[in-house]
Amino acid sequence: MDTCIQKIREIAFQLLDKKEVEKVIGFSNGTIPMATSPITIASKQDTEKLVFNSTCGLNLANYIRQQKGKIAVIAKGCDSRNIVTHIIENQVKRDQIYIIGVPCKGMINKSKIKALFEDDILKFTEDGDTLIVESSSKKEKLNKKEYLRDNCRLCQHRNPVIYDVLAGEPVEEQVLDVPYPDVEKIAALDADARWLHFQELTKNCIRCYACRNACPLCYCPTCFVDESGPQWVGKGQDKTDVNTFHFLRAFHCAGRCTDCGACAEACPMDINVRDFTRKLNKDAFDMFGWEAGLDQTKRPPLDAYSPDDPNDFIK
Amino acid sequence: MKFITIDKKNWAKGIEKSRETYRLFGPVKDKNGSFIRDLENDMLPDMNCHDSVLSVKSVLFPQTEKILFTTLDESKEDHHIMKRVPADTRQRAVVGIQPYDAKAIQLVKLNFDTDDYRDPYWCDAYEATTFVGVGINKPGPFDFSTSAGTGPFSETGLDVLMADLDNAYLAKVLTDKGGAFMASCGFDTIADEKESRALFDILRKEAEKNIRSQVDTGKLKDKTVLELHEAPFWDDIAFSCINCGTCTFVCPTCWCFDIQDEAKQKSAGRFRNWDTCMSPLFTKHATGHNPRDSKTQRVRQRFMHKLKYFLDKYDQGIMCVGCGRCVKSCPVNIDIREVCNIMNSYEKKE
Numbered sequence: 110m111d112t113c114i115q116k117i118r119e120i121a122f123q124l125l126d127k128k129e130v131e132k133v134i135g136f137s138n139g140t141i142p143m144a145t146s147p148i149t150i151a152s153k154q155d156t157e158k159l160v161f162n163s164t165c166g167l168n169l170a171n172y173i174r175q176q177k178g179k180i181a182v183i184a185k186g187c188d189s190r191n192i193v194t195h196i197i198e199n200q201v202k203r204d205q206i207y208i209i210g211v212p213c214k215g216m217i218n219k220s221k222i223k224a225l226f227e228d229d230i231l232k233f234t235e236d237g238d239t240l241i242v243e244s245s246s247k248k249e250k251l252n253k254k255e256y257l258r259d260n261c262r263l264c265q266h267r268n269p270v271i272y273d274v275l276a277g278e279p280v281e282e283q284v285l286d287v288p289y290p291d292v293e294k295i296a297a298l299d300a301d302a303r304w305l306h307f308q309e310l311t312k313n314c315i316r317c318y319a320c321r322n323a324c325p326l327c328y329c330p331t332c333f334v335d336e337s338g339p340q341w342v343g344k345g346q347d348k349t350d351v352n353t354f355h356f357l358r359a360f361h362c363a364g365r366c367t368d369c370g371a372c373a374e375a376c377p378m379d380i381n382v383r384d385f386t387r388k389l390n391k392d393a394f395d396m397f398g399w400e401a402g403l404d405q406t407k408r409p410p411l412d413a414y415s416p417d418d419p420n421d422f423i424k
Numbered sequence: 425m426k427f428i429t430i431d432k433k434n435w436a437k438g439i440e441k442s443r444e445t446y447r448l449f450g451p452v453k454d455k456n457g458s459f460i461r462d463l464e465n466d467m468l469p470d471m472n473c474h475d476s477v478l479s480v481k482s483v484l485f486p487q488t489e490k491i492l493f494t495t496l497d498e499s500k501e502d503h504h505i506m507k508r509v510p511a512d513t514r515q516r517a518v519v520g521i522q523p524y525d526a527k528a529i530q531l532v533k534l535n536f537d538t539d540d541y542r543d544p545y546w547c548d549a550y551e552a553t554t555f556v557g558v559g560i561n562k563p564g565p566f567d568f569s570t571s572a573g574t575g576p577f578s579e580t581g582l583d584v585l586m587a588d589l590d591n592a593y594l595a596k597v598l599t600d601k602g603g604a605f606m607a608s609c610g611f612d613t614i615a616d617e618k619e620s621r622a623l624f625d626i627l628r629k630e631a632e633k634n635i636r637s638q639v640d641t642g643k644l645k646d647k648t649v650l651e652l653h654e655a656p657f658w659d660d661i662a663f664s665c666i667n668c669g670t671c672t673f674v675c676p677t678c679w680c681f682d683i684q685d686e687a688k689q690k691s692a693g694r695f696r697n698w699d700t701c702m703s704p705l706f707t708k709h710a711t712g713h714n715p716r717d718s719k720t721q722r723v724r725q726r727f728m729h730k731l732k733y734f735l736d737k738y739d740q741g742i743m744c745v746g747c748g749r750c751v752k753s754c755p756v757n758i759d760i761r762e763v764c765n766i767m768n769s770y771e772k773k774e
Contacts, residue, residue, distance in 0.1 A: 345488030
């Protein structure tokens, strides 16, 4: 996948050189191993700073709202689906965004890799499908496929669904017989065990809102948890309040979430908040045959009336 | 100065014994990382933990703390009159902490315990607490403590500093509080002072040698606030920021809080919660005016407070102990070491 980077830089250089866009939003190298950071490039000389690798787990669609002029953005499959969602929800105009699509073979699960080491990781490099990870005590060569993030393992839209240019050859899409094994596993628990699962899940939440703020869907000018008149939710660490935040945020994402994994990626407590959103994605698929962000011309199911609606109450 | 040797075989028994006097806190491994927790019976502090996700600050300054309460029942004479939640004055000991976390407590103290104001909640907790640190023999790549005015064997703010010697701990008793804690554990094997001092010295030097990262802070003091405030680099630094509260919550020196009143039926409470300058709500005025409406302004506030305003106000170095938690946890890899160096080396173009 890193072969794309030369192409990405060339495209970015050309766009800035010909003044077709005012800036390019992409990823730059981080200051620590396994980290990359979103960056905006406004000068063609700086396009060398752009990188793209298996650590670019955030969603750049989160950075394209409220930008002035035409901008270019680097988009994986999931980022492109969130751009579609932004267009449907009037957050950006299609002609304002130049999409540099990147076919994606998945991003790595950083926590899973960190867990292999007792000490801190000092160096991380990729060679095709091999990840080379070093700490001061050992060096591991890992098969990337085994260390993908859960959402990437279960991804069925690795190629951008919308783009102006592709920076690499399309990759083969995965077709999964069971696209939601995780949801089924939780659903199979009895009510008490299920409740316990979610209690455990949010136990360490510090309400930093990294999940919400990394999410391209969460662009409300004032989130319901921040509202003070009326105040819907307590702001402390009371369990009910913490859970209310997570439950309601997930519901707000119903039929909109692309399972890009940025929420779980951003969480400093390693909470897999996708356990909430995935269930709603599955419901949207089972009930409405809907996957978010695939088609600019279709309204999301919770945003439209249809005589085919499976629920009786609406007819 | 007293030094005590503790055979690791006696460690658990001693810690257990201290419970007669102390409520214990310490690092505990969880599936999501290590956390400083209230150590329930039979739980021991994880003495090998040098990277708790959150710092010790929560022992004195919990993320949510009920400070006042009242009744809304108007048939009661004292309805709507706020009273203090009784202070928990039991002795506490927090055991196995990173030494620089104790230095951080001293920086936080500058805010909660001043000549004009004494925050009763924080100060009462502080006075009840004994801090037992363990030196970090092998500092990790995120540690830049030596250039932030502390270090892996820093003693500031600690009551006891311990060194891990494989089969034993060597404890340096720094205060009377520390001596009392050791006595409550029944640890009383006095070690030779001269030898112990030399050993600590070797361990400290060895550990400090392993620290690879640093910040330059020497020129911050001589720059004017406006020079830095108006510097051109803030937009670039702030671009990737998602304005979550991670950096401020994991920070051992961030002390800002927000007050919230909550009522349930006839009882009401006043709580204080950690606040974060990254949030658009932070210090937002009741008029609707927001002094820091944009992301860049908020990011600038955090770094200016830590690296310039604090330095100017207290003349005690930067408001950072170099633990590296924010560097490690930031979802978008904004690195305070880089920002500090950019600020320190910035020269305004005429």
